[in-house]
Amino acid sequence: MLHALEVHYPTPYRAMPAAEVKAVLDRVFDYLNAVTPAELINKTSHAPIAKLDKADPDAVLKPGDFRLTSYEWGVTYAGMLAAGAATGDQLYTDYTIKRHQLMADLTRLYLPVVKADTANAQAPIKSFLNPHALDDAGALCMSFLKAKQSGARVDYGQLVGVCAPFVTEKEYRLSDGTIARGGPGADGKPKMRPLQNTLWLDDMFMAVPTIALMGKETGNSKYYDDAARQVLQFSRRMFNPQLGIYMHGYVEGMRDHPELHWARANGWALMAMVEVLEVLPKNHKDYKAVEAQLRAHANGLARYQDKDGLWHQLIDRPDSYLETSASAIYAYALARAVNRGYLDKEMFGPMVNLAWNAVASKVNAKGEVEGICVGTGMAFDPAFYYYRPVSTKAAHGYGPVLLAGAEVIEMNKKFKYGLNDSGLMYQGQQQ
16 A cells, blocks of 8 residues: 555654663763763873872863863763663763762862962862853753762762852842843953843753752752743743744843844753753742743744754754754753653654654764754854854763653653554553
8 A cells, every 4th residue: 555655764763762772872971981081180291190189280180072061061961860860871870970079079179279369279170160150050060969869979068069159149140130141240341242131042051950959959949939930031031932932142121132043042941941840849839830831842843843853053944954962952851841741742752752863863983973063152143053063072962962862761661652554653651
Protein backbone atom coordinates (compact mmCIF):
# COMPACT_ATOMS: atom_id res chain seq x y z
CA MET A 1 0.00 0.00 0.00
CA LEU A 2 1.33 3.41 -0.93
CA HIS A 3 0.92 4.93 2.52
CA ALA A 4 3.17 2.19 3.89
CA LEU A 5 6.07 2.82 1.50
CA GLU A 6 9.43 3.20 3.24
CA VAL A 7 10.28 6.81 4.06
CA HIS A 8 13.86 8.03 4.01
CA TYR A 9 14.09 10.51 6.89
CA PRO A 10 17.30 12.58 7.02
CA THR A 11 17.02 12.52 10.83
CA PRO A 12 16.17 9.06 12.21
CA TYR A 13 12.44 8.89 12.89
CA ARG A 14 12.31 6.87 16.09
CA ALA A 15 12.84 7.04 19.82
CA MET A 16 16.52 6.38 20.45
CA PRO A 17 17.11 3.51 22.91
CA ALA A 18 18.76 4.47 26.20
CA ALA A 19 21.95 2.58 25.34
CA GLU A 20 22.34 4.58 22.12
CA VAL A 21 21.69 7.85 23.94
CA LYS A 22 24.35 6.93 26.48
CA ALA A 23 26.80 6.11 23.69
CA VAL A 24 26.39 9.68 22.43
CA LEU A 25 26.82 11.08 25.92
CA ASP A 26 29.87 8.87 26.47
CA ARG A 27 31.58 10.40 23.44
CA VAL A 28 30.92 13.87 24.82
CA PHE A 29 32.16 12.82 28.25
CA ASP A 30 35.36 11.26 26.91
CA TYR A 31 36.18 14.39 24.95
CA LEU A 32 35.42 16.80 27.81
CA ASN A 33 37.21 14.71 30.40
CA ALA A 34 40.33 14.76 28.21
CA VAL A 35 40.32 18.48 27.42
CA THR A 36 39.27 20.03 30.75
CA PRO A 37 41.99 19.05 33.22
CA ALA A 38 41.25 19.74 36.89
CA GLU A 39 44.90 20.46 37.64
CA LEU A 40 47.13 23.31 38.76
CA ILE A 41 50.43 24.36 37.19
CA ASN A 42 53.00 27.10 37.72
CA LYS A 43 52.18 29.89 35.27
CA THR A 44 55.84 30.45 34.34
CA SER A 45 57.43 27.00 34.34
CA HIS A 46 54.17 25.12 33.56
CA ALA A 47 55.29 22.50 36.10
CA PRO A 48 52.44 20.58 37.76
CA ILE A 49 51.50 21.56 41.30
CA ALA A 50 50.54 18.35 43.07
CA LYS A 51 49.54 19.92 46.38
CA LEU A 52 48.69 23.50 47.16
CA ASP A 53 48.67 24.52 50.82
CA LYS A 54 48.88 28.30 50.47
CA ALA A 55 47.65 31.02 48.12
CA ASP A 56 50.48 30.86 45.58
CA PRO A 57 50.09 33.82 43.14
CA ASP A 58 51.93 31.83 40.45
CA ALA A 59 49.46 28.91 40.48
CA VAL A 60 46.99 28.73 37.57
CA LEU A 61 44.57 26.16 36.27
CA LYS A 62 46.10 24.00 33.58
CA PRO A 63 44.71 25.25 30.26
CA GLY A 64 42.24 23.10 28.35
CA ASP A 65 39.72 23.60 25.58
CA PHE A 66 37.22 25.16 28.02
CA ARG A 67 37.34 27.19 31.24
CA LEU A 68 36.24 25.42 34.41
CA THR A 69 34.73 28.57 35.94
CA SER A 70 32.63 29.92 33.08
CA TYR A 71 28.84 30.13 33.09
CA GLU A 72 28.80 27.60 30.25
CA TRP A 73 30.62 25.18 32.51
CA GLY A 74 28.05 25.73 35.24
CA VAL A 75 25.58 24.26 32.74
CA THR A 76 28.01 21.45 31.93
CA TYR A 77 28.38 20.56 35.61
CA ALA A 78 24.58 20.36 35.88
CA GLY A 79 24.52 18.24 32.71
CA MET A 80 27.08 15.82 34.10
CA LEU A 81 25.03 15.44 37.28
CA ALA A 82 21.89 14.76 35.24
CA ALA A 83 23.68 12.25 33.00
CA GLY A 84 25.02 10.43 36.05
CA ALA A 85 21.54 10.21 37.55
CA ALA A 86 19.89 9.06 34.31
CA THR A 87 22.50 6.47 33.30
CA GLY A 88 23.73 5.31 36.70
CA ASP A 89 27.30 5.92 35.53
CA GLN A 90 29.28 7.45 38.37
CA LEU A 91 31.92 8.82 35.99
CA TYR A 92 29.60 11.68 35.02
CA THR A 93 28.85 12.61 38.61
CA ASP A 94 32.52 12.37 39.56
CA TYR A 95 33.46 14.79 36.76
CA THR A 96 31.44 17.52 38.45
CA ILE A 97 32.36 16.63 42.01
CA LYS A 98 36.10 16.61 41.25
CA ARG A 99 35.98 20.09 39.77
CA HIS A 100 33.66 21.45 42.43
CA GLN A 101 36.06 20.12 45.08
CA LEU A 102 38.97 21.86 43.36
CA MET A 103 37.02 25.12 43.33
CA ALA A 104 36.14 24.70 47.02
CA ASP A 105 39.81 24.11 47.88
CA LEU A 106 40.92 27.14 45.87
CA THR A 107 38.20 29.31 47.41
CA ARG A 108 39.34 28.37 50.92
CA LEU A 109 42.94 29.39 50.09
CA TYR A 110 42.41 32.43 47.88
CA LEU A 111 39.20 34.12 49.02
CA PRO A 112 40.89 35.96 51.93
CA VAL A 113 43.65 37.17 49.60
CA VAL A 114 41.23 38.41 46.94
CA LYS A 115 39.01 40.11 49.52
CA ALA A 116 42.04 41.90 50.96
CA ASP A 117 43.15 43.30 47.59
CA THR A 118 40.67 42.78 44.78
CA ALA A 119 42.65 44.95 42.37
CA ASN A 120 46.02 43.22 42.62
CA ALA A 121 45.50 39.75 44.08
CA GLN A 122 46.21 36.79 41.82
CA ALA A 123 44.07 33.65 41.99
CA PRO A 124 43.34 30.78 39.59
CA ILE A 125 39.60 31.45 39.90
CA LYS A 126 39.61 35.21 40.49
CA SER A 127 36.64 35.95 38.21
CA PHE A 128 34.54 33.73 40.45
CA LEU A 129 35.96 35.00 43.74
CA ASN A 130 35.43 38.63 42.69
CA PRO A 131 32.38 38.49 40.40
CA HIS A 132 31.47 41.51 38.29
CA ALA A 133 28.64 40.04 36.21
CA LEU A 134 26.07 37.27 36.28
CA ASP A 135 28.29 35.32 33.88
CA ASP A 136 30.86 35.02 36.69
CA ALA A 137 28.48 33.59 39.26
CA GLY A 138 24.94 32.59 38.23
CA ALA A 139 25.18 29.27 36.40
CA LEU A 140 28.07 28.09 38.57
CA CYS A 141 26.00 28.80 41.67
CA MET A 142 23.13 26.81 40.19
CA SER A 143 25.43 23.83 39.73
CA PHE A 144 26.73 24.09 43.31
CA LEU A 145 23.23 24.19 44.74
CA LYS A 146 22.03 21.31 42.57
CA ALA A 147 25.00 19.18 43.62
CA LYS A 148 24.64 20.10 47.30
CA GLN A 149 20.93 19.37 47.31
CA SER A 150 21.53 16.01 45.64
CA GLY A 151 23.89 15.00 48.46
CA ALA A 152 27.36 15.73 47.04
CA ARG A 153 30.06 15.55 49.70
CA VAL A 154 31.74 18.84 48.98
CA ASP A 155 31.73 21.74 51.41
CA TYR A 156 29.80 24.24 49.34
CA GLY A 157 29.51 26.85 52.10
CA GLN A 158 32.12 29.30 50.84
CA LEU A 159 31.32 28.70 47.17
CA VAL A 160 27.63 29.50 47.63
CA GLY A 161 28.61 32.30 50.00
CA VAL A 162 30.49 33.99 47.15
CA CYS A 163 28.07 33.55 44.27
CA ALA A 164 24.57 33.52 45.79
CA PRO A 165 24.69 37.01 47.35
CA PHE A 166 26.04 38.44 44.11
CA VAL A 167 23.14 36.99 42.11
CA THR A 168 20.38 37.65 44.62
CA GLU A 169 21.48 41.00 46.07
CA LYS A 170 24.30 42.72 44.17
CA GLU A 171 23.45 42.36 40.48
CA TYR A 172 21.94 45.53 39.03
CA ARG A 173 18.15 45.76 38.75
CA LEU A 174 15.58 48.10 37.27
CA SER A 175 13.38 50.13 39.62
CA ASP A 176 10.79 47.34 39.76
CA GLY A 177 13.44 44.77 40.74
CA THR A 178 13.97 43.14 37.34
CA ILE A 179 17.53 41.83 36.83
CA ALA A 180 19.23 44.05 34.24
CA ARG A 181 22.50 45.21 32.73
CA GLY A 182 23.73 48.71 32.07
CA GLY A 183 23.91 49.85 35.68
CA PRO A 184 26.58 52.14 37.10
CA GLY A 185 30.21 51.07 36.83
CA ALA A 186 33.08 51.78 39.20
CA ASP A 187 33.32 55.31 37.77
CA GLY A 188 29.64 55.95 38.42
CA LYS A 189 28.78 55.99 34.73
CA PRO A 190 26.42 53.42 33.20
CA LYS A 191 27.98 50.27 31.81
CA MET A 192 26.92 50.45 28.18
CA ARG A 193 26.38 46.77 27.43
CA PRO A 194 24.91 47.54 25.06
CA LEU A 195 22.90 50.43 26.55
CA GLN A 196 21.82 51.66 29.94
CA ASN A 197 19.04 49.66 31.65
CA THR A 198 19.07 46.76 29.21
CA LEU A 199 17.35 43.44 29.75
CA TRP A 200 19.00 40.41 28.16
CA LEU A 201 16.74 37.40 27.89
CA ASP A 202 19.78 35.24 28.69
CA ASP A 203 19.71 36.60 32.23
CA MET A 204 16.49 34.77 33.02
CA PHE A 205 18.74 31.71 33.17
CA MET A 206 21.89 33.38 34.46
CA ALA A 207 20.05 34.53 37.59
CA VAL A 208 16.63 33.00 38.14
CA PRO A 209 17.38 29.27 38.77
CA THR A 210 19.92 30.24 41.44
CA ILE A 211 17.39 32.56 43.09
CA ALA A 212 14.80 29.75 43.12
CA LEU A 213 17.27 27.17 44.42
CA MET A 214 18.18 29.53 47.25
CA GLY A 215 14.54 29.29 48.27
CA LYS A 216 14.93 25.54 48.60
CA GLU A 217 18.31 25.93 50.29
CA THR A 218 17.20 28.40 52.93
CA GLY A 219 13.46 27.83 53.21
CA ASN A 220 13.03 31.59 52.82
CA SER A 221 10.02 32.35 50.62
CA LYS A 222 11.49 35.69 49.50
CA TYR A 223 13.66 33.80 47.02
CA TYR A 224 10.69 31.94 45.57
CA ASP A 225 8.80 35.23 45.28
CA ASP A 226 11.72 36.88 43.51
CA ALA A 227 12.31 33.99 41.10
CA ALA A 228 8.69 33.89 40.00
CA ARG A 229 8.56 37.68 39.75
CA GLN A 230 11.62 37.69 37.48
CA VAL A 231 10.03 35.19 35.10
CA LEU A 232 6.81 37.16 34.88
CA GLN A 233 8.44 40.60 34.58
CA PHE A 234 10.87 39.46 31.89
CA SER A 235 7.95 37.86 30.06
CA ARG A 236 5.75 40.92 30.33
CA ARG A 237 8.36 42.99 28.54
CA MET A 238 9.92 40.50 26.13
CA PHE A 239 7.46 37.73 25.23
CA ASN A 240 5.51 38.12 21.98
CA PRO A 241 2.22 36.29 22.64
CA GLN A 242 1.26 36.31 18.96
CA LEU A 243 4.46 34.51 17.95
CA GLY A 244 4.89 32.56 21.17
CA ILE A 245 8.60 33.44 21.46
CA TYR A 246 10.80 36.03 23.17
CA MET A 247 12.78 38.93 21.78
CA HIS A 248 16.44 38.91 22.78
CA GLY A 249 16.83 42.42 24.19
CA TYR A 250 14.78 45.18 25.81
CA VAL A 251 15.97 48.69 26.68
CA GLU A 252 14.04 50.63 29.28
CA GLY A 253 12.93 54.03 28.03
CA MET A 254 12.84 53.10 24.34
CA ARG A 255 9.46 53.20 22.63
CA ASP A 256 10.34 50.33 20.30
CA HIS A 257 12.53 47.31 20.92
CA PRO A 258 14.49 45.01 18.60
CA GLU A 259 12.16 42.09 17.81
CA LEU A 260 14.96 39.66 17.05
CA HIS A 261 14.17 36.21 18.37
CA TRP A 262 17.54 34.62 19.01
CA ALA A 263 17.28 30.89 19.53
CA ARG A 264 19.72 30.30 22.38
CA ALA A 265 18.33 33.12 24.49
CA ASN A 266 14.88 31.59 24.07
CA GLY A 267 16.44 28.34 25.26
CA TRP A 268 17.81 29.98 28.38
CA ALA A 269 14.37 31.40 29.13
CA LEU A 270 12.66 28.03 28.65
CA MET A 271 15.27 26.31 30.80
CA ALA A 272 14.88 28.92 33.52
CA MET A 273 11.17 28.21 33.76
CA VAL A 274 11.53 24.45 34.13
CA GLU A 275 14.24 24.96 36.75
CA VAL A 276 12.05 27.38 38.71
CA LEU A 277 9.05 25.03 38.60
CA GLU A 278 11.28 22.20 39.82
CA VAL A 279 11.58 23.85 43.26
CA LEU A 280 8.78 26.45 43.43
CA PRO A 281 6.12 25.20 45.87
CA LYS A 282 2.98 24.20 44.00
CA ASN A 283 0.89 26.33 46.34
CA HIS A 284 2.94 29.45 45.58
CA LYS A 285 0.76 32.30 44.35
CA ASP A 286 2.66 32.55 41.04
CA TYR A 287 3.15 28.85 40.34
CA LYS A 288 0.27 28.61 37.86
CA ALA A 289 1.33 31.81 36.10
CA VAL A 290 4.90 30.52 35.60
CA GLU A 291 3.57 27.16 34.38
CA ALA A 292 1.20 28.93 31.95
CA GLN A 293 4.09 31.02 30.61
CA LEU A 294 6.14 27.87 30.08
CA ARG A 295 3.30 26.27 28.11
CA ALA A 296 2.80 29.41 26.01
CA HIS A 297 6.50 29.44 25.12
CA ALA A 298 6.63 25.70 24.41
CA ASN A 299 3.67 25.93 22.07
CA GLY A 300 5.27 28.88 20.32
CA LEU A 301 8.53 27.01 19.80
CA ALA A 302 6.61 24.02 18.44
CA ARG A 303 5.56 26.13 15.45
CA TYR A 304 9.14 26.70 14.36
CA GLN A 305 10.89 23.33 14.64
CA ASP A 306 12.56 22.52 11.32
CA LYS A 307 11.41 19.40 9.49
CA ASP A 308 14.67 17.64 10.38
CA GLY A 309 14.50 18.43 14.09
CA LEU A 310 16.58 21.54 14.87
CA TRP A 311 15.60 25.19 15.26
CA HIS A 312 17.00 28.20 13.41
CA GLN A 313 19.44 30.77 14.80
CA LEU A 314 16.70 33.38 14.50
CA ILE A 315 13.73 31.19 15.35
CA ASP A 316 11.17 32.70 12.98
CA ARG A 317 13.59 33.27 10.08
CA PRO A 318 14.08 29.93 8.31
CA ASP A 319 16.82 31.30 6.08
CA SER A 320 19.06 31.66 9.16
CA TYR A 321 21.18 28.63 9.96
CA LEU A 322 20.12 25.68 12.10
CA GLU A 323 21.75 25.96 15.53
CA THR A 324 22.66 23.09 17.84
CA SER A 325 22.93 24.54 21.35
CA ALA A 326 19.46 26.10 21.34
CA SER A 327 17.95 22.92 19.92
CA ALA A 328 19.61 20.88 22.68
CA ILE A 329 18.28 23.24 25.35
CA TYR A 330 14.77 22.93 23.90
CA ALA A 331 15.07 19.15 23.83
CA TYR A 332 16.10 19.14 27.50
CA ALA A 333 13.55 21.65 28.76
CA LEU A 334 10.62 20.23 26.78
CA ALA A 335 11.46 16.69 27.89
CA ARG A 336 11.73 17.84 31.52
CA ALA A 337 8.37 19.60 31.16
CA VAL A 338 6.80 16.42 29.77
CA ASN A 339 8.31 14.34 32.57
CA ARG A 340 6.95 16.74 35.20
CA GLY A 341 3.50 16.97 33.63
CA TYR A 342 3.64 20.62 32.56
CA LEU A 343 3.28 19.58 28.90
CA ASP A 344 1.38 16.75 27.22
CA LYS A 345 3.59 13.82 26.25
CA GLU A 346 1.42 13.13 23.19
CA MET A 347 2.18 16.56 21.74
CA PHE A 348 5.76 17.11 22.83
CA GLY A 349 7.26 13.62 23.17
CA PRO A 350 7.67 13.10 19.40
CA MET A 351 9.01 16.64 18.99
CA VAL A 352 11.63 16.03 21.68
CA ASN A 353 12.79 12.77 20.09
CA LEU A 354 13.14 14.40 16.70
CA ALA A 355 15.13 17.22 18.30
CA TRP A 356 17.34 14.82 20.25
CA ASN A 357 18.07 12.67 17.21
CA ALA A 358 19.05 15.79 15.27
CA VAL A 359 21.24 17.07 18.11
CA ALA A 360 22.87 13.63 18.51
CA SER A 361 23.84 13.74 14.83
CA LYS A 362 25.88 16.88 15.61
CA VAL A 363 28.13 15.00 18.05
CA ASN A 364 31.09 13.90 15.98
CA ALA A 365 33.31 10.86 16.46
CA LYS A 366 35.64 12.80 18.80
CA GLY A 367 32.74 13.84 21.01
CA GLU A 368 32.79 17.45 19.86
CA VAL A 369 29.45 19.16 19.31
CA GLU A 370 29.14 20.83 15.93
CA GLY A 371 26.99 23.77 14.87
CA ILE A 372 27.21 25.78 18.12
CA CYS A 373 26.87 29.54 17.80
CA VAL A 374 29.73 31.31 19.57
CA GLY A 375 29.14 33.79 22.40
CA THR A 376 26.67 36.43 21.31
CA GLY A 377 25.71 39.83 22.69
CA MET A 378 22.49 41.55 21.71
CA ALA A 379 22.07 43.70 18.64
CA PHE A 380 19.47 45.71 16.77
CA ASP A 381 19.84 44.22 13.30
CA PRO A 382 19.47 40.74 11.77
CA ALA A 383 22.92 40.57 10.14
CA PHE A 384 24.57 40.34 13.56
CA TYR A 385 22.74 37.10 14.34
CA TYR A 386 22.76 35.61 10.84
CA TYR A 387 26.54 35.75 10.57
CA ARG A 388 27.62 34.78 14.08
CA PRO A 389 30.24 32.04 13.64
CA VAL A 390 29.79 28.47 14.81
CA SER A 391 32.52 26.41 16.45
CA THR A 392 33.05 23.13 18.28
CA LYS A 393 35.00 25.24 20.79
CA ALA A 394 31.91 27.25 21.71
CA ALA A 395 31.29 26.00 25.24
CA HIS A 396 27.56 26.76 25.20
CA GLY A 397 26.49 23.48 23.59
CA TYR A 398 28.05 20.80 25.75
CA GLY A 399 26.02 21.10 28.93
CA PRO A 400 22.74 21.27 26.99
CA VAL A 401 23.61 18.08 25.07
CA LEU A 402 24.28 16.24 28.33
CA LEU A 403 21.07 17.58 29.86
CA ALA A 404 19.02 16.70 26.79
CA GLY A 405 20.30 13.14 26.53
CA ALA A 406 19.72 12.54 30.24
CA GLU A 407 16.16 13.85 30.15
CA VAL A 408 15.30 11.90 26.98
CA ILE A 409 16.44 8.71 28.72
CA GLU A 410 14.13 9.55 31.63
CA MET A 411 11.21 10.41 29.34
CA ASN A 412 11.43 7.23 27.31
CA LYS A 413 11.80 5.19 30.49
CA LYS A 414 8.61 6.74 31.86
CA PHE A 415 6.22 6.65 28.90
CA LYS A 416 5.07 4.12 26.32
CA TYR A 417 5.87 5.03 22.74
CA GLY A 418 5.88 3.47 19.31
CA LEU A 419 4.78 3.85 15.71
CA ASN A 420 1.06 4.11 15.11
CA ASP A 421 0.03 4.28 11.46
CA SER A 422 3.68 5.23 10.73
CA GLY A 423 3.70 8.17 13.18
CA LEU A 424 5.66 8.18 16.44
CA MET A 425 3.15 8.32 19.27
CA TYR A 426 3.24 8.44 23.07
CA GLN A 427 0.50 6.46 24.75
CA GLY A 428 0.42 6.16 28.53
CA GLN A 429 2.85 5.24 31.28
CA GLN A 430 5.34 2.42 31.12
CA GLN A 431 4.33 -0.47 33.39
